[in-house]
Amino acid sequence: MTELTVASHFPVLDKQRYKSTGKLLSNLEMKIVEINSDDEVEVEKGMPGELLLRGPTIMLGYLRKPEETKRIINSDGWLRTGDVVFVDNEGFITVLDRLKELIKVNGLQVAPAELEDLLLSHPDIEDCAVVGISDPMSGELPFGFVVKKEGSSLSEKDVQEFVKIKAVYYKHLKGGVEFIDKIPKSPSGKILRRLLRERLKNNNKLISKI
Numbered sequence: 001m002t003e004l005t006v007a008s009h010f011p012v013l014d015k016q017r018y019k020s021t022g023k024l025l026s027n028l029e030m031k032i033v034e035i036n037s038d039d040e041v042e043v044e045k046g047m048p049g050e051l052l053l054r055g056p057t058i059m060l061g062y063l064r065k066p067e068e069t070k071r072i073i074n075s076d077g078w079l080r081t082g083d084v085v086f087v088d089n090e091g092f093i094t095v096l097d098r099l100k101e102l103i104k105v106n107g108l109q110v111a112p113a114e115l116e117d118l119l120l121s122h123p124d125i126e127d128c129a130v131v132g133i134s135d136p137m138s139g140e141l142p143f144g145f146v147v148k149k150e151g152s153s154l155s156e157k158d159v160q161e162f163v164k165i166k167a168v169y170y171k172h173l174k175g176g177v178e179f180i181d182k183i184p185k186s187p188s189g190k191i192l193r194r195l196l197r198e199r200l201k202n203n204n205k206l207i208s209k210i
Helices: 066-072 112-120 156-166 193-203
Strands: 020-024 029-033 049-054 079-087 093-098 103-105 108-110 125-135 139-148 176-179
Touching (some): 103 125
Antiparallel strands (some): 029 049, 125 139
16 A cells, blocks of 8 residues: 555565465564554454554654544554455464455454355356445345356356355345356456446345345
């Protein structure tokens, strides 16, 4: 992120970890705190939380914007990155998602990337994306967009049942599933969730209670 001015983590060449961004660089400090925690309570190692960083390369603040600066950098100099991560016993960091992308189901946090990884493990799924859909009872529910592999007879019900077997109850795709031809992505490969949310809004999708 721009506010760091330089990298904060770097891969260890002789100890690669799948999907890990590597280890913290030597001139920085980090801590992982409970999501949406004003008290910045640190989580146990291996548990997901928001990544906070501190060090000499982090910006001093936004020019003539003290309130915005206060929201992202606390009085002790810790920068809130907005990244949801976990760290393993050897210090390798894995980014799960952006804090703003989390789906909030009855106050519980659901990372879209986690469900997307699960869906991609299905032999009939070519690509996918998960977003939150508004629900009057739960606040939000996970909704899956799925690209089937050519020749697949996979149904929406099949996809929901697959997730139901593999994931905890609040991560089930209770918002629904829609098959599409292609997942919209940026040139760098980032899923354009905004376009998918607009698609849901325009289609006026009904929530399926499964």
